[in-house]
Amino acid sequence: MLSAVSRPIRDSCAPVLDRCFRLVPCLADPARRSSLGLKAALVTLHLVFVGVIFLFYSELIEKTKHEPWYITFYLLLFVATLVQYFITSGSSPGYVLDAMRHANERNALFQKISTTSKQPASSKNGNMVITMEGSRSGRSFSGSNATSWTKLVLDLYPPGTSIRSLTCSYCNVEQPPRAKHCHDCDRCVLQFDHHCVWLGTCVGLGNHCRFWWFICEETALCLWTGVLYVAYLKANIALAWWKDVIMIMLLIILAIFLIFLLLLLLFHSYLILTNQTTYELVRRRRIPYLRGIPERVYPFSDGVCRNLYKLCCVKASVYNLERLPTAQEIEEKSRPYTCLDFLTCRCCC
Ligand SMILES: [Zn+2]
Numbered sequence: 001m002l003s004a005v006s007r008p009i010r011d012s013c014a015p016v017l018d019r020c021f022r023l024v025p026c027l028a029d030p031a032r033r034s035s036l037g038l039k040a041a042l043v044t045l046h047l048v049f050v051g052v053i054f055l056f057y058s059e060l061i062e063k064t065k066h067e068p069w070y071i072t073f074y075l076l077l078f079v080a081t082l083v084q085y086f087i088t089s090g091s092s093p094g095y096v097l098d099a100m101r102h103a104n105e106r107n108a109l110f111q112k113i114s115t116t117s118k119q120p121a122s123s124k125n126g127n128m129v130i131t132m133e134g135s136r137s138g139r140s141f142s143g144s145n146a147t148s149w150t151k152l153v154l155d156l157y158p159p160g161t162s163i164r165s166l167t168c169s170y171c172n173v174e175q176p177p178r179a180k181h182c183h184d185c186d187r188c189v190l191q192f193d194h195h196c197v198w199l200g201t202c203v204g205l206g207n208h209c210r211f212w213w214f215i216c217e218e219t220a221l222c223l224w225t226g227v228l229y230v231a232y233l234k235a236n237i238a239l240a241w242w243k244d245v246i247m248i249m250l251l252i253i254l255a256i257f258l259i260f261l262l263l264l265l266l267f268h269s270y271l272i273l274t275n276q277t278t279y280e281l282v283r284r285r286r287i288p289y290l291r292g293i294p295e296r297v298y299p300f301s302d303g304v305c306r307n308l309y310k311l312c313c314v315k316a317s318v319y320n321l322e323r324l325p326t327a328q329e330i331e332e333k334s335r336p337y338t339c340l341d342f343l344t345c346r347c348c349c
């Protein structure tokens, strides 16, 4: 019955929608459409929460005349949060296919150099080492997508690892440690953390730091807006009941958002400081390379300072692949802390 009623409406809307999709092609993709819808909803939510305070709180406008810096900083934070949101959502989380292309391009370049100089070439970039002897093998890696990448990925695993167990059946690419296929993005992501529906992209090696800054700015904005709401209610309570009802309702929603954001900020700070991902923490027992490692041992952690540096300061870190730690390294990390360890800052170095 319902479908019989909705069909004529759908049919009559179809030409209009077709015209819309032709004008804006990205709207034709349902996933893209829902992502754009969520982005629009998020921006609207920000505008509503901030707009209402300026609309109702007339003393705030007065205050700007005496203390213009106060509102200037608040508006700057508001703009910075939205800018950070769009930067994070537009940034690549570090796709395995891009890393493979990058590695193959480098290999092709080094092969060219080594062919002309008749010398083996190698390049070291953090944990990612590209080593090849192109002049000896005489193979061309440019265009053939796997050979150099396969070698590079195998070097990151313990000897004897089967390449078949590392190949993603969707992308047909070998996954380095910590990479995972995202079914929403339909691609493998390096250091996969989670797929964020609000951002419309994955959070991974390439944008985890930006994501952290976004949550941090969002928390600060939420807190400051909450303070303004409380200040309004303190000064204007019982003046107009309907305004109070709106403000109290928005304040309750804001408080819920704030609790969620604070917990998220603390959680991601912990993940960054210990070099873990949400996926690794949640699925620790199911991930083969983490199985059997004691709970409080962080196998990829290089100490708080280096973890922070690696994630936030190394620009080329998008393709900074990490190898699996050896049994000896795990054993070293499992060693209980002594007073001397605290004195020598073992957790930081
Ligand atoms: Zn994949």
Ligand SMILES: [Zn+2]
Pocket: 182, 183, 184, 185, 186, 194, 195, 196, 201, 202, 203
């Ligand atoms: Zn994704």
